[in-house]
Amino acid sequence: MGTVLSQAVSGGQADLDVVAARRRRARLRAVLVVIVLLAAFSVWAVIDGGAQLYLQRFFDGITNGLLYGLAALSLVIVFKATGIINFAQGPMAMLGCYLALTVLEMWPMPVLLAIVIAMVVSGLGGAVLERVLIRPFDPDNHMAIIIVTLALFLGFNALAALVWGFRPLSFPSPFPQGTADAIEIAGARLSYQAIGTALLVVGAVVVLELVLNRTRLGLSFRCVANDVANSRLLGIDIGRTVQFSWALAAAVGTLGACLIAPSTYVDPGFMNKILVYAFAAATLGGLDSIRGALAGGLLTGLSVSLVTGYLPGVGSELGLVVGFAMIIAVLQFKPAGLFGNRAMERV
Incomplete structure (x- = not known):
């Protein structure tokens, strides 16, 4: 036997x-x-x-791609723990950016410190949202939870407009961004802001990996992401772990919004466009792959930068079309993404 x-x-x-x-x-x-x-x-x-023009667009694509990857990371974190897409992730990040801007206006301090404060408060807010609005629903009722996130999407945009108005606001960069603050490579300019943003994004991903691999909550999150039923049998608090994922995603999303804001203006809808690119990055990399989110972001940023820059008739205003096309193509030909795992079910 x-x-x-x-x-x-x-x-x-x-x-x-x-x-x-x-x-x-x-x-x-x-x-x-x-x-x-x-x-x-x-x-x-x-x-x-020519090489100079290509190199400039390559630098721009890599910089934008890292930011798209960071935004996609916040989507992947919640998806791994719950199996649902948080459509409110963009507006949540937008509120975190407004919070950092408000902190800077009330108390003069370094921009990075204001961003860290906003990340902490956003993380607490994400935890409260999960406990009050998400946990009361059956975890297997994905449609109900998705509808809640869509309602939050609309509600947070309206809240931002009510509190801060629709007037575009500028957000200071934590890095030098003058015309002379750049490195010239083969005629192309690589700004200190782009370099600092890349280093900060990579550092944030490293910290996230350490949190998920070296802390007790992180290990619980990985266990829940792999198998909820077995995690419950092992005595893991599923509710607390999912709450941790919402808090972590909110903090990561706020960091992404604060790094994107210096290159645009802050208004109630400024993260909605980024959310499309984040969806494309997460879909391309794999919705259940944290490292895939960053890789998907890089590929999305490069694709948008090169396609809108070189293909005739496709300008920067059609960048969203490129993002939607990437989502459709990935769902059609490789639904699990480049680094995701296809779900296996017993039938």
Whole structure:
């Protein structure tokens, strides 16, 4: 009997290894296809407009892509814990940005400190939202929770307009952003603001990885994200873990909004456009992959920058169309994304 059971377990493990190997090969093929397409387009772009113009658009795409990836990260965090898309993530980040701006106006302080304060308050607000408006619903009733997030989307936009009005406000950059504050590479300008933003985003991702891998709540989050039923059997507090994911996503979203704001204006709807790119990044990278969110953001930023910059008839005003096209293409040809895992169900 013991021998038969051992053989069964070994056979099951072998099947799982085969499935995992197939997934890795499929993921590698998809990534290689994307790299080849991007490289081919880049070669054509250099021939068409020169290396300097291409390099400038490449820098812009990478900078924007990191910010899209950070916004996508906030979507992925909630999705991994709950299986739903938080459509209110953009307005929540927008409110956090307004909060940082208000803190700066009330108490003069370094911009980074105001952003950290806004992140802490936003995290607490996200935790309260989950406890009051999300947890009372059945976790398996995804439609009801999504409707709640859509209601929050509309409510937060209206709240921001009521409190701060529709007048566009400028947000100071935590990094130097003068015309002379840049490094010139082959004729293209790489600003200190872009460099500082990239370093801050990478640092935030590293901190997030440490939180999820080295803290007790982070380990509980990873367990819940993998299997809710087994997590409950292990004694993990599911409600508290999901609340942690909402708080973490709110803080990450606020950081992203505060880094995006210096290059645009702050108004009640300024994060709605970014939310589309964040959806594209999360879909491309995989809605259940944290690292995939950042990779998807980079690919989305590069794609939007190059396509709107080089294809005739596609200007910057059609950037959202490129984002929607990427979402549709990924859902059509690779629904799990480049780094996501396809769900397996017993039928």
